Amino acid sequence: xxxxxxxxxxxxxxxxxxxxxxxxxxxxxxxxxxxxxxxxxxxxxxxxxxxxxxxxxxxxxxxxxxxxxxxxxxxxxxxxxxxxxxxxxxxxxxxxxxx
Numbered sequence: 457x458x459x460x461x462x463x464x465x466x467x468x469x470x471x472x473x474x475x476x477x478x479x480x481x482x483x484x485x486x487x488x489x490x491x492x493x494x495x496x497x498x499x500x501x502x503x504x505x506x507x508x509x510x511x512x513x514x515x516x517x518x519x520x521x522x523x524x525x526x527x528x529x530x531x532x533x534x535x536x537x538x539x540x541x542x543x544x545x546x547x548x549x550x551x552x553x554x555x
Contacts, residue, residue: 458493459489459493465485466485466489467482467483467484467485467489468482468483468484468485468488468490468492468493469481469482469483470483470492470496539551542554
């Protein structure tokens with residue numbers, strides 16, 4: 457929620473999510489509200505940094521998966537070439553030995 461102004465005074469509220477829904481909880485005004493706001497802002501910044509770190513990690517893993525997929529495709533091609541050169545035939549999706 458954050459800061460709310462009522463009758464020219466500022467009050468800090470925090471949103472609390474429960475099974476019944478979301479509700480506002482009064483934290484305080486003045487120094488108490490400012491301290492709670494600073495704690496909440498630090499927590500939000502830490503969560504944002506963690507989300508960014510996880511996104512970068514996911515991107516790195518996707519890159520590794522792409523390289524692995526390319527390597528796997530190259531090995532399949534090499535294996536097929538080797539089997540064909542050795543006289544094997546592919547019938548009904550199975551490799552058959554030369555007769």
